[in-house]
Amino acid sequence: xxxxxxxxxxxxxxxxxxxxxxxxxxxxxxxxxxxxxxxxxxxxxxxxxxxxxxxxxxxxxxxxxxxxxxxxxxxxxxxxxxxxxxxxxxxxxxxxxxxxxxxxxxxxxxxxxxxxxxxxxxxxx
Numbered sequence: 550x551x552x553x554x555x556x557x558x559x560x561x562x563x564x565x566x567x568x569x570x571x572x573x574x575x576x577x578x579x580x581x582x583x584x585x586x587x588x589x590x591x592x593x594x595x596x597x598x599x600x601x602x603x604x605x606x607x608x609x610x611x612x613x614x615x616x617x618x619x620x621x622x623x624x625x626x627x628x629x630x631x632x633x634x635x636x637x638x639x640x641x642x643x644x645x646x647x648x649x650x651x652x653x654x655x656x657x658x659x660x661x662x663x664x665x666x667x668x669x670x671x672x673x674x
Contacts, residue, residue, distance in 0.1 A: 550574040550663045552643045557668030564633050564672070570626040570643030570665055577624040580663075581646055584617060584628050585655055586639035586670075592656040596641070597628060598649070610637070633672045642667040 556568040568584070583598040595608045597617035605617050616629040626643060644661035646652075651659040 552665035554643050554665040554668045557670045559671040562634055562674050565631045568628040572624045578621055582626045583644040586641045588639035595655050635672050635674050638672050640667045640669050
């Protein structure tokens with residue numbers, strides 16, 4: 550399984566970006582899909598996730614600003630990020646795992662079964 554990410558870049562504060570994560574696995578719907586980020590000097594932080602029933606969950610940093618969606622026909626996960634601030638600057642990664650088992654220990658270095666290469670998001674003030 551390969552996760553290919555795109556959509557990162559540089560924006561000014563208040564701007565928007567949409568991150569994409571394409572999964573090379575026809576059984577995409579079997580995975581819990583997650584987005585996390587890692588900024589230098591900080592722990593890894595869960596941003597958003599969507600389970601196999603399509604229910605979305607958000608970390609505190611993304612609530613009200615980020616929306617996670619998916620297109621099963623394209624095996625693709627999206628993260629729409631609005632009203633970005635410099636505090637959102639980080640490397641954003643896509644992850645796929647059969648369950649959420651690794652998620653609670655994300656900040657302690659737990660890793661998912663599959664992970665993308667990450668995409669950098671830079672937000673300037």
